[in-house]
Amino acid sequence: MEDSFIIDKLKNPETKNYGFNLMLQNYQERVYWHVRKMVIVHEDADDITQNTFMKAWNNLEKFRGESGLFTWLYRIATNECLNFLKKKNRWKMFSMSNYSDFLEDHLTNSDMISGEEIEMKLQKALLKLPDKQRLVFNLKYFDEMKFEEIAEVTQTSIGALKASYHHAVKKIENILNED
CATH class of the missing domain: 1.10.1740.10 (RNA polymerase sigma factor, region 2, helix turn helix motif)
Structure with missing residues (x-):
């Protein structure tokens, strides 16, 4: 509709x-x-x-x-x-x-979430992110929103969102590689 x-x-x-x-x-x-x-x-x-x-x-x-x-x-x-x-x-x-x-x-x-081990690891890694980085990651990765849309939702600049997403991805990679 x-x-x-x-x-x-x-x-x-x-x-x-x-x-x-x-x-x-x-x-x-x-x-x-x-x-x-x-x-x-x-x-x-x-x-x-x-x-x-x-x-x-x-x-x-x-x-x-x-x-x-x-x-x-x-x-x-x-x-x-x-x-x-x-x-x-x-x-x-x-x-x-x-x-x-x-x-x-x-x-x-x-x-x-499903009981699959990798999904559980990803979800636990997301919980270790600061709230705003987790929000940006969720909107971009799971909801497949464009940075322009996320900027409207969060009222944040696209540059700051890209930086937050990049930091979130790096932190998640580091957390997943620790296990």
């Missing part, structure tokens, strides 16, 4: 609810998996996805259409993820010294 059709429905007070349901149908799953790759835990991803769409609903009048609807939703979801991860690292709610340790343990027991 075309974004323009959904946006028209969202902008019309009489069809706003219908437009929102269309937006959910089109983008909820993609947003969920984007979030899930960042936070790993299903329940957290579910909450963040819900918060993303609540923020979108509450800020529909601020959407100017300068970017695509998908890009706007990804930007909201990305900011929600990064804020969530900052809070988790700051609170240190777990007896482990690092939230990444918790995520790695959760990942080992998760049905999110």
Whole structure:
């Protein structure tokens, strides 16, 4: 379904609810998996996805259409993820010294990825990256987004994104070669 059709429905007070349901149908799953790759835990991803769409609903009048609807939703979801991860690292709610340790343990027991050893190693290596590098790597490698699209989502320069991606790839290679 075309974004323009959904946006028209969202902008019309009489069809706003219908437009929102269309937006959910089109983008909820993609947003969920984007979030899930960042936070790993299903329940957290579910909450963040819900918060993303609540923020979108509450800020529909601020959407100017300068970017695509998908890009706007990804930007909201990305900011929600990064804020969530900052809070988790700051609170240190777990007896482990690092939230990444918790995520790695959760990942080992998760049905999110296959049991193949290389996939598990890659996922664990990703957890060792700084949040923003992991985000850029996920968007480029898994979501196959172009740097221009990632720049819109993250509101970061293309040069900085390329550098982050390059550093992420090098760190992943080093981590995988250690094992």
